[in-house]
Amino acid sequence: MCSAANCMLPLRKNCEGLANLGRLNGGASMSISATGFRMHRHPQDSEMDFTWQELMAITELQDLEVQNDSQYENGPYPPMEPAVSVGGFGMNQSHTGALTQGCDVTSGGYEGSYHEVMPPCQRLGPGMDPHYAHSGSQLASRLHPNTQSLQPPLMSFLEHMNLMSASHGLEKDSFGHSHSTGLGPSHSKQQHAAIDDMESDSGLSLGSSPPLASPENGVTSVTTYACTEPGVPYAEDEMEASMGEHCRMTGDSHVYPMDFHHHHHPVNHYPGAPSTSYFPMAPSLPPIHQQHQSHSVYPLKQQQILPSTALHLNSPGTSGSRAGSCTSSYIRPKGHGALTPLSRDERRASALKIPFPLEKIVNLPVDDFNELLTHYTLNEPQLALVRDIRRRGKNKVAAQNCRKRKLENIVHLEGELGQLRTQREHLARERLDFQRGLATIKCRLSELYAKVFSQLRDEEGHPYSLEDYALQQTNDGNMYLVARNASLDAE
DNA sequence: GACCTCTGTCATAGC
């Protein structure tokens, strides 16, 4: 550079008036130990003090502003500049290219020195950096008002799901948990199962999704299976083999309705609901039928089915009108009169003469289901089929719930994404506003620095002319007064 | 006929 003593003068002067310089923003104090270059108090020192006080005031203001705005820097945005300390001034000043545009420091007698000697990363005081560069933990409090409750997706999702569960009330627990209503757990389970039926086409459609029963077609929606049906359209050997002993019950078919009359299936009823009896049951089983008539009180979603009427294998019915009528076993009324073929399991159940409705096979709690089985003597193929039906029915419901949950997650995540985008735009606007304010402050600060600089005096009391000296920063981060000719020479 | 969506089913893991 130059002969250091004369040309490159560390800005560590014996200058009481500048002592405060090292206290900019409360940062690292400036060393005033340089030799051969001292600042002397002059009559205008009081003016310098005043200027300095003004400087301090503006830096304090700067500090305050930064405290207000810095918290955005740990959010989705990277810090504008790295925090690099400037030994001499104890300042770190942030900078962006646009900040000083329009702030002509050189015209203030500083001749570009501010820009030149202060790297962009060092134009904010150290009091600014800590605020400007961290505080991520407080970010949430600075969020857009509408997004204050925003949480990480998972947490939000969990909360969402809780809300969903709460809002759905007893409609359905999407995680499969029964909602206690003060009744026993068995009741809750059954309620849950029945709710599932109402909410999805699962229950046990076992084959088709369209609505199978409705108040309009209540009567015709009865699926009837005739045990004497000659035209079973499939011939699975084991089923056929078991046909011979079909419907062999324990001899007391009344046991079944007696027991399950007490299972509180939370079914609902609508007038004119189809008779839902099934083949082996004695015609006089009103409790059973009441249990299975319902569901339809809830509005049907499109393509949802009401399994209560779809799953009964045999329906002589208590109405008596169709008892023994032996209507077709393989076509079931669909929606508004359309016919739909029976599902595989329905056909199999019909072939094996399963003596209870598929709905019960699937929806009964395990204990009740086992108890149900004890009331009938089923052969191995029948038992295997019943268990398969139960497994598939459960899994079908689970799959439907799973897909429903998946869709809900997607919807929720999309909403959260929109929220985050809004937040990002909001933060970008605030950031822009902050940068503009900061540029104004820096402009004023530069002017004040220039003013201070113009009031410095050397040992002989001569001012440091801006024409002769400029502030420059060395690699060690310290600020120096550099003779311009030396600086030019060095270059 | 290719493609997409919906649905049921199976296999598997975890509780």
Place this chain on the structure above:
DNA sequence: TTGCTATGACAGAGG
């Protein structure tokens, strides 16, 4: 061990 639930993967039906 058994039963249930959740979920990915696959296949079939239908648009």
